[in-house]
Amino acid sequence: MIQFIFITTLVMMLVFYGLIIFAANRAHRQTKIPVPVVWQRIIAGALIFILASIVFIASVSP
Amino acid sequence: MSEGHHKKRKEKQRLVDFPIIKPGIAEHVLCIQRQHPIVFVTAAILQGVIALFLLAALFFIAFFLSDLQPFNNGIVLVDIALVIVSIFSVSIIFTFLTWYYQFYIVTNKSIIHRYCFRIAGPFSEIVYAERMHIRDIDRSPPNLICDFLKIEDVHVHFRKLDREDPFIFKTPEDAQEIEDIIHDLVIAARKGTYVDK
Numbered sequence: 001m002i003q004f005i006f007i008t009t010l011v012m013m014l015v016f017y018g019l020i021i022f023a024a025n026r027a028h029r030q031t032k033i034p035v036p037v038v039w040q041r042i043i044a045g046a047l048i049f050i051l052a053s054i055v056f057i058a059s060v061s062p
Numbered sequence: 063m064s065e066g067h068h069k070k071r072k073e074k075q076r077l078v079d080f081p082i083i084k085p086g087i088a089e090h091v092l093c094i095q096r097q098h099p100i101v102f103v104t105a106a107i108l109q110g111v112i113a114l115f116l117l118a119a120l121f122f123i124a125f126f127l128s129d130l131q132p133f134n135n136g137i138v139l140v141d142i143a144l145v146i147v148s149i150f151s152v153s154i155i156f157t158f159l160t161w162y163y164q165f166y167i168v169t170n171k172s173i174i175h176r177y178c179f180r181i182a183g184p185f186s187e188i189v190y191a192e193r194m195h196i197r198d199i200d201r202s203p204p205n206l207i208c209d210f211l212k213i214e215d216v217h218v219h220f221r222k223l224d225r226e227d228p229f230i231f232k233t234p235e236d237a238q239e240i241e242d243i244i245h246d247l248v249i250a251a252r253k254g255t256y257v258d259k
Contacts, residue, residue: 027178
């Protein structure tokens with residue numbers, strides 16, 4: 001049950017993350033201003049972290 | 063002028079060169095600014111403090127309440143920590159992009175607050191200076207910390223018949239520049255001339 005709650009929360013974060021990326025792409029297409037390289041790496045790192053967390057919780061948790 | 067000042071001017075010129083808005087006929091973009099970076103920094107610090115507080119509380123629970131269900135399982139605590147860090151990372155990315163893609167724009171015909179970071183597309187609050195008479199412009203810091211850091215809001219007041227509420231530039235990067243440009247626009251409008259870049 002707890003595992004389900006954690007995974008659901010992280011999947012919700014993933015959905016928000018997807019919406020954020022969608023909005024950022026839209027803003028970039030509209031303004032032609034790119035997201036700074038440092039923040040592109042932070043965004044990619046956050047995505048990998050969330051996905052890794054989901055895999056960890058699904059595989060290791062009781 | 064210092065090298066830092068040249069770099070800052072170059073950064074501002076680059077913002078003006080980007081097609082953030084589509085100016086109308088005989089309309090020139092005079093100034094584009096974001097909110098002062100302190101807005102993002104304070105929000106990020108606040109979120110970081112909250113995340114650290116929750117992680118510290120988790121650490122406390124792990125050591126002092128280790129007999130309590132379900133916290134007697136270390137894996138559960140690790141899972142909670144992962145969720146907290148994930149929420150924090152998404153939150154700080156959202157905060158940064160909201161700040162990064164929000165602009166205050168002054169043209170020779172209008173003043174605009176433009177939000178570009180939106181799922182539904184960009185949103186603008188536009189005040190057309192030709193249709194409204196600017197009564198007063200003033201600058202004031204929104205709080206004590208901004209007063210200490212010399213960061214100010216710019217309030218543009220119109221005739222009550224045109225617009226009751228002032229147009230507020232909230233903590234822009236350079237409040238003095240915005241006030242000077244709008245002041246020049248008002249003078250030029252009264253003389254019947256145009257301000258050009």
